[in-house]
Amino acid sequence: MNHLLTTLEIALRSSIDHLENLDKQPVAPTADYTQLRRQLGKPLADQGMAPEQVVSDLARDVEGGIMGSGSGRFFCWVIGGALPSAVAADWLAAAWDQNAGMYATSPAAAIVEEVAGVWLKDILGLPEQASFALVTGCQMAHVTCLAAARHHLLEQRGWNVEERGLSGSPTIRILASDQRHGSVDRAVRLLGLGTANMEYLATDSQGRLSPEALAKALEERPSDPAIVLVQAGEINIGSFDDFPAITEIAQKHGAWVHVDGAFGLWAAASPRYQHLMKGAALCDSWATDGHKWLNVPFDSGYAFVAHTESHRLAMTYRAPYLTHASETRDQMEWNPEWSRRARGFATYAALRELGREGVAALVDRCCQHATAIVAGIGKLPGAEVLWSPTINQGLVRFLDLQNEAPESKDTNSKSHDHFTDEVIAAINKTGEAFFGGTTWRGKRAMRVSVCNWRTTEEDVERTIRAAEQVLATMGNRSEAQHAAKT
Numbered sequence: 001m002n003h004l005l006t007t008l009e010i011a012l013r014s015s016i017d018h019l020e021n022l023d024k025q026p027v028a029p030t031a032d033y034t035q036l037r038r039q040l041g042k043p044l045a046d047q048g049m050a051p052e053q054v055v056s057d058l059a060r061d062v063e064g065g066i067m068g069s070g071s072g073r074f075f076c077w078v079i080g081g082a083l084p085s086a087v088a089a090d091w092l093a094a095a096w097d098q099n100a101g102m103y104a105t106s107p108a109a110a111i112v113e114e115v116a117g118v119w120l121k122d123i124l125g126l127p128e129q130a131s132f133a134l135v136t137g138c139q140m141a142h143v144t145c146l147a148a149a150r151h152h153l154l155e156q157r158g159w160n161v162e163e164r165g166l167s168g169s170p171t172i173r174i175l176a177s178d179q180r181h182g183s184v185d186r187a188v189r190l191l192g193l194g195t196a197n198m199e200y201l202a203t204d205s206q207g208r209l210s211p212e213a214l215a216k217a218l219e220e221r222p223s224d225p226a227i228v229l230v231q232a233g234e235i236n237i238g239s240f241d242d243f244p245a246i247t248e249i250a251q252k253h254g255a256w257v258h259v260d261g262a263f264g265l266w267a268a269a270s271p272r273y274q275h276l277m278k279g280a281a282l283c284d285s286w287a288t289d290g291h292k293w294l295n296v297p298f299d300s301g302y303a304f305v306a307h308t309e310s311h312r313l314a315m316t317y318r319a320p321y322l323t324h325a326s327e328t329r330d331q332m333e334w335n336p337e338w339s340r341r342a343r344g345f346a347t348y349a350a351l352r353e354l355g356r357e358g359v360a361a362l363v364d365r366c367c368q369h370a371t372a373i374v375a376g377i378g379k380l381p382g383a384e385v386l387w388s389p390t391i392n393q394g395l396v397r398f399l400d401l402q403n404e405a406p407e408s409k410d411t412n413s414k415s416h417d418h419f420t421d422e423v424i425a426a427i428n429k430t431g432e433a434f435f436g437g438t439t440w441r442g443k444r445a446m447r448v449s450v451c452n453w454r455t456t457e458e459d460v461e462r463t464i465r466a467a468e469q470v471l472a473t474m475g476n477r478s479e480a481q482h483a484a485k486t
């Protein structure tokens, strides 16, 4: 028997079965922790088994524990699905089992990244001469970009950080807003920059960094090295910082401006939304994801750096046994890993499948669907729109109309916070759609995030209907309780 063939066929069938049935399956997982432990928590065997059995057991035992995040009705966090060509290219990356560390270990993988990097800069409106790295996600893109920033700012002050470390070095100030994503804090920690050196600047009503506050902070200590963290697509409402104003101020003080654009950077790909990215190309580094809005499978983030040499010097390492290519690009010169998965294939495939117009259409479609969901659910009894999407992120809150306690007349009341969480849980429980909650300006809200290529108008309608039914049932339940009491 040809084990390889039969094993891969089982995987192929299971994959197709999963993807073809996404519309019929509940979006939320249906099994609980105990059940999944029972299904999957097997003892480590002394003897192995046939690969076919391993794979068919696996496909069976995960039952109920696979999140329907590939579905068109998954709106929680900012996750995104996976395009057909990207899934297939990712399988091939595993089958080819290439080490994408250097050109010498896989010439094709190296070239594909070289090509994809150029395409990405083009589609994201970033400077042509910027260097790049394909990393595991936006988190590691922050680490890569901020390592370049750390090198650059300290090098200018005569301090070689790669050699001497940070003890005794000039302290780098990190100026950010309190709306930043936690992954930048983790990058700051990993790089030894220290979260105690982060300073939180004032923001406006949309969570955008105040250029005045930035100017004031930089003028206080004009010659200290500083990194300014800005956002393209804040996580709750998707707002964009004022890049032209911020870069002008930062440049005056030689500060490095880093953009967290995990999903928002993709606004640049759409003629309709690219005005939001105005001036972003003047920043010093940019971090984004392929596994969110581009709909590449997980393990795909991108780092871009305007100061090529600082980027390379922060990452490079040369050893006598490595074979470095002279005219081609060795990936390990630019990213923090050594041996690595050839993740470039999936990105290359996704960009070819969509083309420039396809990416723009994907972005536009997701934004339209997000707007329609927020408007549709926002019209239901008790629903209150807190943020109608500017791009693909919106917020809806649910007021507990049946609650007769006097304080619940106040829309800020905690009883509505609690009710909002209950409604989200009830919608998720229907299996029809999946949302997450957040706290925005002190109020609990349901966050609507659309970034899946699969989401259709039908999904939007199905989602609104599910919310409508949940609200009707919850309203009746409260009425029933009320009737029972009186």
Ligand SMILES: *Cc1c(COP(=O)(O)O)cnc(C)c1O
Residues within 6 Å of the ligand: 078, 136, 137, 138, 139, 140, 181, 183, 233, 234, 235, 260, 261, 262, 263, 289, 301
């Ligand atoms: C998801 C996200 C991140 C982290 O990206 P990963 O790919 O999960 O590492 C950072 N910033 C923002 C705004 C995000 O949405």
